Amino acid sequence: MPDITFPDGKIIKFKNNVSGLMIVETIGKSLAKEACVISVNGKLKDLNYEIKENSSVRIITSKDKEGLEILRHDAAHVLAMAVQELFPGTQVTIGPIIEDGFYYDFSRKEPFTKDDLEKIENRMKEIVDRDEITKREVWKKSDAINHFKKIGEHYKVQIIETISNDEEISIYHHGKWQDLCRGPHLLSTGRIGKAFKLTKVSGAYWRGDSKNEMFQRIYGTCWNNEKDLNNYLTRIKEAEKRDHRKLGKEMDLFHFREESPGSVFWHSKGWTLFLKLIDYMRIKQKNAGYQEINTPELLDKSIWEKSGHWEKFGELMFTSTTPDEKIFAIKPMNCPGCVQIFNRGLKSYRDLPLKMSEFGKVHRYEPSGALHGLLRVRAFTQDDAHIFCTEEQITQECLSVTNLILEIYKDLGFTNIILKYSDRPEVRVGDDKVWDKSEAALLEAIKASKLEYSVNKGEGAFYGPKIEYILRDAIGRDWQCGTLQVDLNLPGRLGATFIDKDGSKKIPVMLHRALFGSLERFIGILIEHYAGKLPLWLSPVQTIVLPISQDFDDYAKKVFEQLRKAGINCEVDLKNHKINYKIREHFLAKIPLLLICGKKELDTNTITIRRLGSEKQETINLDKAIRDISSQNKFPLN
RNA sequence: GCCCACAUAGCUCAGUUGGCAGAGUACUUCCAUGGUAAGGAAGAGGUCGCAAGUUCGAUUCUUGCUGUGGGCACCA
Incomplete structure (x- = not known):
């Protein structure tokens, strides 16, 4: 005889156990139609879940964010159902929701074609019309494994095997079709509606690991109604119109060509823009106490071995062999070069903090599939700087970097900035005490900036914690641009020292920082942000x-x-x-x-x-x- | 790097089952000399991404390569 409490505090007493469906039906017909699932004491449940005890509930409709997510999750199920009806022998794997939609990964030898996508979408609509009833069952783990083995769903077996023993294994039936799923789901497939569309098919690795088999992933988008769907599709089209590759061509800014994939041919107009940004930043950096330097493009392999880059990124570096068999690497980073300049001449604690900036062009042999217009290239110019300082100076320096970055973003029309803070990873160098200090210093700098920030536990570089500066553009997309890293490793490796007050030799802390990151990439973002209409x-x-x-x-x-x-x-x-x-x-x-x-x-x-x-x-x-x-x-x- | 798709005039694209390659636009010339988001006419422009193969004959079919696009993986 549960008492059901509603969000507004109202309580309804039921004589018997009650389901979400019964509750909404008591409230009203239209709500019963719109309801997706029910939140029972904060947990989302199917509408036909039986409530036996006093509970506080909230009805989730498709107008709620969670409701829309349920809709999309159901659409993913129906996608898998349609695929298995049309292409028997296809194995299902996972099908989660994502921003604006869902996907489902399938294992099947023959690729899905564009026509297949259309057929699948039509079949999905049929399944919605069939209004298949949802049924939830809880199975024993061994039963589930045996069952999925028997029907040849080997990936499902693998998934079940990784579920811990104290967790329920729920199987959802939509008519005759079934899937292992945590749920919850709509009462029937008819409740999904038809405001969905399959958008693309692509490859995706099993468990996200490139060593594993590649599946075929079908992406879809799903909304409450036709109007929202169309709004979404228009939004995508608008974004396409801003594409910097398209605008770059139209505005005669740059082009790419086969002979140098991932490297920009800057036309006069594009280069004018490029130089303007540099001119502007030169002034900002000079005012902030930086001195500009320039270091060689080619550096002997040995320096990269010392810095540790050769071991970690050797395969992704361009190299050049001289006629006398010496190996030089085309720099993928500016820092080792910068440290050489720091090392020239004896440095005193009085010289710190020493801020050296460099518009350094770096080359990285990025995987071919990663290249993407100006946003991911193989040759790019970093607006780089390295700040050599003492441990005590870290906070102050991080703060001033953050302030500089915010000023510059604001000047360029970006006011919506968020920070991502990453702390010590498991595999790391340096003393934990120093990590404590630098993490605290970085956090303090972030808090002082009063910006919204998220924490990525254990995502820092092996040599120090970092901040990433993310800006939101005119149509709400987030771009990671600037970065600030505390480095407790490289100065030592490359022999940087200074003489401290007490006359002893010490290793300075090095802050790596980039304001835009890559000038090329930032120009791409700028073009899209302004839709080409630059100030x-x-x-x-x-x-x-x-x-x-x-x-x-x-x-x-x-x-x-x-x-x-x-x-x-x-x-x-x-x-x-x-x-x-x-x-x-x-x-x-x-x-x-x-x-x-x-x-x-x-x-x-x-x-x-x-x-x-x-x-x-x-x-x-x-x-x-x-x-x-x-x-x-x-x-x-x- | 992996999966799928694509590559035709400077640009945007068409090309219908393999038979001399098309449009719009830009370009050049001519007419018009104009008042705020496309005046008119003519001309020129292509080894159909590259390399093999099948065929009497390939832009079209097959294979390989390169590049691009959408994802996945990667991103110091």
């Missing part, structure tokens, strides 16, 4: 002068020359096209400002300005226009 100061072509007709070419050229003298990146378009055509062409190329001149402007020494995204026209005095544009053409230094 004026970053635009490679800030303005184009457009004469109305050829009679005004000379005036247009004069305006162009004056703009150029004022340090503005500009062009003049003397092509024999109508003004409508030119405006369309250059706005499509994301030029932020267009300056138009015709008879009116020539007579009055003015210019008419149009801004990207606006239909307004503004005719102003030429000198004033140049002054205005110049004043906008400045680094956003606070």
Whole structure:
């Protein structure tokens, strides 16, 4: 005779054991329709789960986040069911929910084709129409193993074998089909609805290990209703429109080619943007007390053996053999080179903290399948710096790095930043006392920043804890950019020392830090964040002068020359096209400002300005226009 | 690296069961000389990613390679 307590505190007394379904039916018909599962004392249960004791419950509908997740999980089951109906002999493995959808991994020799995907989706809809009833059973582990062995589901057997003995083994039936699953699930397949779509098929390793067999993974997305589904599909399309590879081509910024996969051919406009970012950062870093250095691209193998990189990453390094058989590695990191400069000459504690920055171009032989436009390349420029300091200085230095990073992100239009903190891994070097100190120092710096942060236990580098700075872009995607690592290892390995107050030789702590990480990657992110519409100061072509007709070419050229003298990146378009055509062409190329001149402007020494995204026209005095544009053409230094 | 798909004009793409390669756009020239998101006409433009194979004949079929895309794995 359970008393059922609702979230609003209301209590209903039932005479007998009661199920979620019975509860919602007492409340109302529409709720009974919408309900997915029920939360009983904080645990999600099937709607037909029998409640025997006094409990507090919450009805989960598909409008709740958990409800939508249940929907997606059911869709994954129905996907597997459809696949096994259509392709007997296919083994099922796992089928979890993911952001915006679900997937299911299958073991089958023949690949699924695009047509198969369509067939499967149609069959899924049939299964929804069939409205197969869900039934949950608890089996003995040995029974479950025997059963799945008998029906040839060998991966399920492996999964069951890893379930601990005190855990229940529940089997869900949807009609005749069954799957090992923790649940909970909807009452029947009809409750999923049809707002789902299979999106892609790809390969995925069993248990996520590349040594294992590769399965075929089918991805799908599933929503409450058609409208949400369509919103999602539109969102994907919008993201595609921002793709930096597409915009990079359209805006004539860069290209890639077969002869050097993963390396960027920067066109003039792209390189202008690249250099602008560096110019800007040079100023920021100089103000923050950094000195800029530059170290060789090629360093003898021996230095990489000393640093430990050869052993760990040797296979992923580009190397070069000289005619006299010496092996040089093209640097995959800047730090060993930087330490050489630190080591030059005796350093005193008075020199610390010593901050050395380097726009170092590094090469890494990334696996071919990892390459992705500017976001994952084999040759990239790090906005790197190494800070040599004492243990006591760690907190202060981490704080100032964090502040610098936040300032720079803000200047570039990113205000939504989260931090990821990773502490000591199991396999590590260095004394635990030093780890205590550096972890505490890093944490203190994070807390002082007042930013949201998550902790990744044991994910730090083997030589020290780290922070990763993650920014959220205009359409809500997260990108990991900056990083700050405390290094208790490399300075010692590479012989860095300083003379402390008491005259003794000590090994400094080294902080590795990158603001954007990779300039190439960051430019990719910037392009997508702004959908190509870069702020004026970053635009490679800030303005184009457009004469109305050829009679005004000379005036247009004069305006162009004056703009150029004022340090503005500009062009003049003397092509024999109508003004409508030119405006369309250059706005499509994301030029932020267009300056138009015709008879009116020539007579009055003015210019008419149009801004990207606006239909307004503004005719102003030429000198004033140049002054205005110049004043906008400045680094956003606070 | 692994699985699947794709590779045709500068760009975006079509090419129907193997028979001399197509459109739009950009480009060049000409006409029009224009007032705020595509004026008009003509011309030029391709070893159909590379290499083998099958065939009288391959952009089309087969195999290998390279690159790209979507994932997986990796990411100092």
